Amino acid sequence: MTTNQLDRTLSALADPTRRAILAQLTSGERTVTELAEPFEMTMPAVTKHIKVLEKAGLVERSRDAQKRPCRLRAAPLKEVSDWIEEYRQSWEESLDRLGGYLQELQSTGRGHGRKEHIGSRKNKRRK
Amino acid sequence: MTTNQLDRTLSALADPTRRAILAQLTSGERTVTELAEPFEMTMPAVTKHIKVLEKAGLVERSRDAQKRPCRLRAAPLKEVSDWIEEYRQSWEESLDRLGGYLQELQSTGRGHGRKEHIGSRKNKRRK
């Protein structure tokens, strides 16, 4: 199976350490040492995680003396976002059904249920 | 590392076979045999993929005689969507920079470049 960009991005994201690294990078460049600090993990382990992120195009690096600062490149996330949008309607419908069910529970036996504005999110799509 | 819901969802999605299974389920319920048909893979292999999706809460199953129809449960994708939204501004900025660069290429040497709004996003940092 030819591993494409979406595969690389999603499997990079599937690891909590790597997501935490990306989160650190949202506030700016960080060296490997800085990135490694919050984790109970050796430097080589962090280096490896960074490489996975780099291959997925989620991290870019430069050089500053002995340091190799990393910065976030979020562009590949757009592809994930686009993929997931195909399913938005599907999950909104199911959440609506849940909402409707809860509401029904509430109003049952109370005689004044106000269900009208519930369970009707189908056309509330983000532009 | 305690594997949470987001981990399970993302690693389930990181496999192209499993994403293809989800795609098949968008048009309705499917049996394991039907789901397996497009793949060059044995049934047990598909059964395993379905189990991964099931544990991530992305697929739910019922019973119809010997058949075990699968249906899509897209709700866990909302969590992925919410996670990724945190990065939207970040990737939109970088795509803007790319757009700006292309625009700059176009206008260079034409005598009426409108570069003012280009390449000047340094202080547009996320709150």
Add this chain to the structure above:
DNA sequence: TTTATATTTTATCTTTTAGTAAATTAACTA
């Protein structure tokens, strides 16, 4: 040149993942 700092490479280990073939279970059908 020696020393300190930052990071990577190499070699190794363990666990997880993805797949298979063969046997088994479960339910319908003749």
Add this chain to the structure above:
DNA sequence: TAGTTAATTTACTAAAAGATAAAATATAAA
């Protein structure tokens, strides 16, 4: 009851992922 269909379980293999310790590389600073 025997046979068929649908799916799973079991046992096994190969490859990938995640981590480590120790050695190596690269750069700056004394």
